Amino acid sequence: MQTVVEVRQGAGGSYPVLCGAGTAAALRGLWRPAWRQAAVVGDSNTAGRFGEPLAAALEPLVGRVPVLRFPAGERHKTRAVKLRLEDALLEAGLDRSACLVAVGGGVVLDLVGFVAATFMRGVPHVNVATTLLAQIDAAIGGKTGVNTPRGKNLIGAFHAPAAVLLDREALASLPAREMRNGLAEGVKHAAVADADLFDRLERWAASGGGLLPEPLLVRCVQIKAEIVGGDERDLGRRQTLNFGHTVGHAIERATRHRVPHGAAVAAGMLVEGAAARELCGFPEPDLGRLERLLRRLRLPVRPQCSFEAAAPYLHSDKKNVAGELRCALPLALGRMDPGDGSFVRAVQPRLLQRAWESRT
Numbered sequence: 001m002q003t004v005v006e007v008r009q010g011a012g013g014s015y016p017v018l019c020g021a022g023t024a025a026a027l028r029g030l031w032r033p034a035w036r037q038a039a040v041v042g043d044s045n046t047a048g049r050f051g052e053p054l055a056a057a058l059e060p061l062v063g064r065v066p067v068l069r070f071p072a073g074e075r076h077k078t079r080a081v082k083l084r085l086e087d088a089l090l091e092a093g094l095d096r097s098a099c100l101v102a103v104g105g106g107v108v109l110d111l112v113g114f115v116a117a118t119f120m121r122g123v124p125h126v127n128v129a130t131t132l133l134a135q136i137d138a139a140i141g142g143k144t145g146v147n148t149p150r151g152k153n154l155i156g157a158f159h160a161p162a163a164v165l166l167d168r169e170a171l172a173s174l175p176a177r178e179m180r181n182g183l184a185e186g187v188k189h190a191a192v193a194d195a196d197l198f199d200r201l202e203r204w205a206a207s208g209g210g211l212l213p214e215p216l217l218v219r220c221v222q223i224k225a226e227i228v229g230g231d232e233r234d235l236g237r238r239q240t241l242n243f244g245h246t247v248g249h250a251i252e253r254a255t256r257h258r259v260p261h262g263a264a265v266a267a268g269m270l271v272e273g274a275a276a277r278e279l280c281g282f283p284e285p286d287l288g289r290l291e292r293l294l295r296r297l298r299l300p301v302r303p304q305c306s307f308e309a310a311a312p313y314l315h316s317d318k319k320n321v322a323g324e325l326r327c328a329l330p331l332a333l334g335r336m337d338p339g340d341g342s343f344v345r346a347v348q349p350r351l352l353q354r355a356w357e358s359r360t
């Protein structure tokens with residue numbers, strides 16, 4: 001494995017994202033003497049397949065390594081599962097010298113990162129990302145948390161990993177639907193930050209797609225790292241990563257998560273893109289290219305519910321301030337509207353409704 005990027009942190013530190021084959025060897029290689037205990041945590045799909053070999057690789061360094069698991073799926077990213085994991089760690093005798101290894105998609109990494117943030121008032125963790133979405137997005141940036149019945153990610157903490165490991169080969173077993181979810185975030189990374197990557201994604205999709213080529217995956221990782229490295233606490237440019245997400249999260253909630261995250265974000269980018277066309281001159285041809293690329297990748301290009309069904313959830317979005325709806329909007333492919341420096345803009349509900357209805 002080789003380091004593809006160092007993610008900068010506020011206090012002058014950084015952590016590496018390593019990419020390639022040989023996750024177990026890389027994990028052993030970066031293990032620190034101060035980490036005298038370990039636990040590996042995954043979900044019902046990842047703990048056995050990817051987690052057990054990592055635990056075996058660590059045992060010569062730290063003795064017995066428990067492998068903990070919880071049922072796969074977004075609906076298990078909860079406070080209740082966090083409590084169960086914490087009790088299991090305490091029962092296994094882990095203390096503040098432990099390092100947790102999170103193995104899985106964004107659900108596992110968000111949840112285990114949050115456990116690490118509070119266990120013994122904070123222990124280190126390493127993210128081993130096994131979905132495309134986690135590799136190019138969730139594993140990097142230190143946002144951790146759980147959902148509540150009132151909304152996604154409402155309880156959590158900023159707690160950066162000590163390192164991130166990505167093996168593209170792990171994606172071989174990923175269901176096609178999950179691959180598409182990740183691709184939606186890849187398209188978003190390009191749309192917010194890199195017009196050249198957008199061109200390359202178009203060419204790759206036009207030639208038949210398949211497993212995302214390593215150089216494109218690495219560029220997506222670099223974009224996420226560059227953006228969060230300059231804005232760890234989500235106060236400025238990091239907001240651009242929310243393009244498509246104000247609408248996308250509302251669609252997810254209005255459809256009770258029957259529409260997966262990436263599919264909702266794909267439709268969300270087109271609705272918010274249509275709003276940007278009116279509000280900040282996002283060019284019509286760019287909106288057309290965004291739609292064609294998403295269609296080619298077999299992602300939805302129409303909102304999966306009505307504006308009325310989504311409206312209550314739009315109004316409870318975390319980005320809203322004083323009841324005003326806010327979205328991160330593009331000026332052109334690869335360039336986002338900085339607004340007043342917050343990288344979000346107030347959007348009148350009526351304008352968003354018009355944009356929504358223009359996409360149905």
Ligand SMILES: NC(=O)c1ccc[n+]([C@@H]2O[C@H](COP(=O)([O-])OP(=O)(O)OC[C@H]3O[C@@H](n4cnc5c(N)ncnc54)[C@H](O)[C@@H]3O)[C@@H](O)[C@H]2O)c1
Pocket residue numbers: 043044045046072073074077104105106107108110130131132133134137138139140141142143144152153170171172173174175178181261
């Ligand atoms: N922290 C962040 O910055 C950030 C960013 C984006 C998304 N997220 C969060 O990420 C979550 C979504 O992540 P996700 O899309 O990875 O979902 P996920 O973690 O639920 O994984 C999707 C499915 O794929 C399975 N899986 C994982 N790896 C596999 C593999 N290699 N082979 C076969 N099956 C595999 C999982 O068990 C699960 O069933 C959401 O909760 C979202 O809020 C966090």
